[in-house]
Amino acid sequence: MFSTDEATARAFGLFGSLYLTSTTSSTGAVDVSMGVADPTALLVIFGLSFTVIAFAQLIYALLTQYRTDLIAARAGV
Template sequence: MKWLLRIVIAFSVSFVITMAMVVAGFIMAMFSTMDAGVRKFGLFGAIFFEAHEQPSGATAMEIGVADGTPIAIIFGIGFLFCLAVTVMLEKLKLRKKQLLQTQ
């Protein structure tokens, strides 16, 4: 049951971190676009932003995912890192308990 909890926590944390990076990438791509009709890519080419001027004079925005591979890689790295941290913390707690019992 401990492993299931560790996996769920690592999955949740890495999902939140990945989505925060995607949102930050969208915002950076949005504010780096100066001209209408220019498509800007962010987050290693995973996401794009493009502003169009419509015939009525309004500005339309187009945002999306161009390639999901970098997002999946970021998620995987974050998941493995979070899982490794939880395992290391558990091992350190066990070691501390062992040291306190030997005194």
């Protein structure tokens, strides 16, 4: 991106939802800016991550309760 001959370069990442733009100013300095181009992919990734973490916590709680029940049954309580 910084090695191009163009005055302005733009790159997209994370399924096109984030962008990075670099421009060369008149003094020769490189100005870089970034932002959100399309929030849909970000919302989908956030939703999937939240769902996976919620299921992992649910499974952990169920397995912990099952372990407690097994220990109690073995002890004869």
